[in-house]
Amino acid sequence: MAQKPSIPKGTRDFSPQEMARRNYIFNTIRDVFTLYGFEQIETPAMETLGTLMGKYGEEGDKLLFKILNSGDYLKDAPDELLAAKDSLHLTNKISEKGLRYDLTVPFARYVVQHRNDLQFPFRRYQIQPVWRADRPQRGRYREFFQCDADVVGTDSLLCEVELICIINEVFSRLGVNVEVHLNNRKVLSGIAEVIGAEDKITDITVAIDKMDKIGLEKVNDELRERGLSDDAIGTLQPLLTLTGSNSEKLATLRTLLAASETGIKGIEEIEFVLKEVAALSLKSAVTLDVSLARGLNYYTGTILEVKALDTEMGSISGGGRYDNLTGVFGVDGLSGVGISFGADRIYDVLNTLNLYPTETTTGTRLMFINFGEREAAQSLRCAMELRKHGIRTEVYPDATKMKKQMGFANDKHIPYVAIIGEAELESGTITVKDMNSGEQHSLTTEQIIEKLR
Numbered sequence: 330m331a332q333k334p335s336i337p338k339g340t341r342d343f344s345p346q347e348m349a350r351r352n353y354i355f356n357t358i359r360d361v362f363t364l365y366g367f368e369q370i371e372t373p374a375m376e377t378l379g380t381l382m383g384k385y386g387e388e389g390d391k392l393l394f395k396i397l398n399s400g401d402y403l404k405d406a407p408d409e410l411l412a413a414k415d416s417l418h419l420t421n422k423i424s425e426k427g428l429r430y431d432l433t434v435p436f437a438r439y440v441v442q443h444r445n446d447l448q449f450p451f452r453r454y455q456i457q458p459v460w461r462a463d464r465p466q467r468g469r470y471r472e473f474f475q476c477d478a479d480v481v482g483t484d485s486l487l488c489e490v491e492l493i494c495i496i497n498e499v500f501s502r503l504g505v506n507v508e509v510h511l512n513n514r515k516v517l518s519g520i521a522e523v524i525g526a527e528d529k530i531t532d533i534t535v536a537i538d539k540m541d542k543i544g545l546e547k548v549n550d551e552l553r554e555r556g557l558s559d560d561a562i563g564t565l566q567p568l569l570t571l572t573g574s575n576s577e578k579l580a581t582l583r584t585l586l587a588a589s590e591t592g593i594k595g596i597e598e599i600e601f602v603l604k605e606v607a608a609l610s611l612k613s614a615v616t617l618d619v620s621l622a623r624g625l626n627y628y629t630g631t632i633l634e635v636k637a638l639d640t641e642m643g644s645i646s647g648g649g650r651y652d653n654l655t656g657v658f659g660v661d662g663l664s665g666v667g668i669s670f671g672a673d674r675i676y677d678v679l680n681t682l683n684l685y686p687t688e689t690t691t692g693t694r695l696m697f698i699n700f701g702e703r704e705a706a707q708s709l710r711c712a713m714e715l716r717k718h719g720i721r722t723e724v725y726p727d728a729t730k731m732k733k734q735m736g737f738a739n740d741k742h743i744p745y746v747a748i749i750g751e752a753e754l755e756s757g758t759i760t761v762k763d764m765n766s767g768e769q770h771s772l773t774t775e776q777i778i779e780k781l782r
Contacts, residue, residue, distance in 0.1 A: 339463070339471025345692065351474075351676055353689040354503065355456055358476045358670055361498045362454040365491060367478050370453050372435040375426045382427075384434045384627070384657065392461045394428040394471075395420060428460040432477040433627075433654070433667060440481055440665075441658040449482030449663075456672075470673055479667030481655070486598060489631045489650065490605045492668045496635055496646055497611040499670065504684040506638040507645070508614045512621035513599050514628050514649075516582065519592015520568060520619070523585065524561040532556065534622030537569060541620070545569055571619055575603050578617045598630060627651045633668060640681045645674045694781055695745040695761070696738045697724040698731060704749045711749070711759060711774050718778045739764060745781065 336342065343351060359369075375396055382390055402423040403411070410419045429435050432455045440447065456476045463469055478495060480488045493509055500507045521530040532555035536548050543551075548569065552562050567585055571578050579600060586592030599617060606615050621632050623644075630650035637645055648668030655663040679685055695715065697708035705724060712722040725734045738746050748760040753771075761777060762769040772780070 337471065339465035339469075341470065341472075349689055349692070350679065350685055351672070353685060354672055354675055354679070355474075355476065357502050358499055358672070359454070359456065361495055361502070362476075362478050364498070365452075365478075365495055367452040367454040370436075370439065370455055371457060372429070372432070372439055372455070374428060374458070376429050376435055376438065378421075378425060378427050380438050380658075381430060381434060384654075385430055389430060392463055393430055394460045394462055395424040396426040396428065397424055429457075430461055431459050432457060432475050432669065433479070433651075436477070436479055436481075436667075437654045437665075438658055440663065441655050441660045444660065444663075450480050450488075451482055452478070452480050454478040467677075474672040476670040476672050477667055479665055481663055481665035484652075484664045486601050486631075487605070488666045489602050489633075490609075492633070492648060492666065493602070493606050493613075493615060494609065494611065496633075496668060497613040499646075500635070501612050503675065503679060505645075505675070505678055505682070506613075507635050508616060508638055510618040510621050510634040510636065511599060511602065511615055512618055512632040513595035514630055514632060515591050515595025515598065516586070516619060517595075517622060519586040519589035519595060520565070522589045522591060524557075524564045526557060526561055529555065529557065533565075537565075537620045538622040540569065568619055575615075575617045578619070579603075582619070595630075602631065623647055624649055627654050629653060631666065637678050640678055642674055642678050642681075644671065645678060646670045691742075691744075692721060693723045693741065693743045694721045695723075695747055695777070696734075696741075696743045697722070697747045697749065698734050699725040699728045700731075700748075700750050701728045703754065704751075707754060708747070708749050711747070714774050715778060715781075718782055720778065720781050747777070 362369075378393075378395065381393055385392075406419055406422045410422065436453065436455065440451065454477060456474065458472055458474050460472050463471060465471060478492065480492075493511075496507070496509055517534050518527070518530060521527050521533055526533065533552065536551040536555060539551070540548055549562055552565070553559075557565075567581060571581060573581070579596060582596055583593070586596065603615065603617070618634075621634055623632060623634060624647075628649035629652040632649040633647055634644050635646035636643070646668060648666070650664065650666040652664045653661070654665060655661070697705075697712060699705045699708065705728065708724045712724050715722045725737065735746065744764055746762045746764060748762065748769075750760075753759055756771070758771045758773055759777060760769055761772050761780075
């Protein structure tokens with residue numbers, strides 16, 4: 330017996346209804362991106378490992394899907410590495426390419442490679458799949474889509490403001506209540522500086538980023554395990570327990586980081602963004618969150634993360650400013666800032682909350698019943714006319730029993746069925762049945778267009 334086919338863990342098939350829902354998300358995001366002047370690009374699914382490696386930290390490198398070289402990929406592999414089963418060093422000999430881990434690094438490569446053809450500031454958006462060899466779980470997949478928008482070639486904080494506006498607009502259109510969490514890498518650097526632990530900024534931020542999950546006491550325990558003194562941990566406590574409004578949090582931060590020039594600079598940048606956003610009266614709340622420490626391997630200023638308020642899903646969007654990402658490809662001085670929408674998590678949120686408009690999953694609006702050669706020929710002509718007016722129409726291909734054809738239309742949730750039999754051929758009309766109410770009327774093609782358009 331043949332083995333039942335399957336797909337790799339962490340990947341999914343999508344039915345026509347699911348694709349209709351996903352396209353609703355993609356089209357909503359795409360419409361907002363273009364509304365704000367972003368232009369679309371695409372990059373290859375695979376990049377050279379030289380482009381990918383070293384850009385996501387040690388853990389990120391481990392999650393890269395690597396592609397074996399074509400042909401005899403072992404021909405250049407040293408015998409001693411094969412004998413020693415040294416997979417770490419052997420990989421470099423048998424693989425030159427990998428699947429992209431995100432869209433940001435390929436974008437940085439694109440900017441450097443095509444910089445002579447671009448006008449700066451350059452606003453791009455990109456909607457493509459990415460791959461990570463992560464452990465699959467709810468809301469986390471090995472293959473998933475990202476929807477990115479970035480501005481490169483300007484230091485202006487107005488870009489951060491507009492990216493928050495884009496987040497607000499997208500989720501407002503999708504009907505998802507969200508909260509935007511805002512932080513700044515300079516504030517995190519200032520925190521490490523005032524407690525005398527500049528070399529431990531990653532250790533500090535990795536620990537405090539777990540505040541919501543493990544609580545204050547365990548965060549303090551982890552900080553001790555990472556080598557921080559009790560004095561340093563004591564100095565951190567007001568920051569770890571920071572509460573109040575955004576202005577109250579900023580006032581506390583300004584006092585605590587008064588001795589750090591870098592920290593004060595970060596506070597000023599946060600103040601500017603919050604002030605400009607507040608003046609725009611957005612629906613989505615924006616809150617200062619000093620525990621937010623995502624993307625520290627490349628974010629140098631603003632850090633953003635978006636969480637849905639009505640369901641547990643983790644981050645469904647995020648981003649930040651990166652002042653030196655293109656520097657790893659030999660071009661310094663190109664500052665950028667961007668956001669990424671996690672389309673697959675947004676898809677799960679909309680499914681959980683049942684937020685799809687009815688028309689999103691509506692396919693065919695009207696189906697012609699097939700009674701035979703003459704009737705089908707007339708049905709085809711009428712269907713073509715309806716399609717010219719944007720009415721999604723199909724003709725059943727086989728002249729089978731009417732009960733079977735009606736059952737097919739019902740199973741596909743097609744709201745209207747059109748009947749052209751001998752009587753309709755003579756009268757030049759079409760009998761249209763409403764599959765929900767059961768009512769049917771004799772109409773002309775023009776009347777159907779008026780009814781369904």
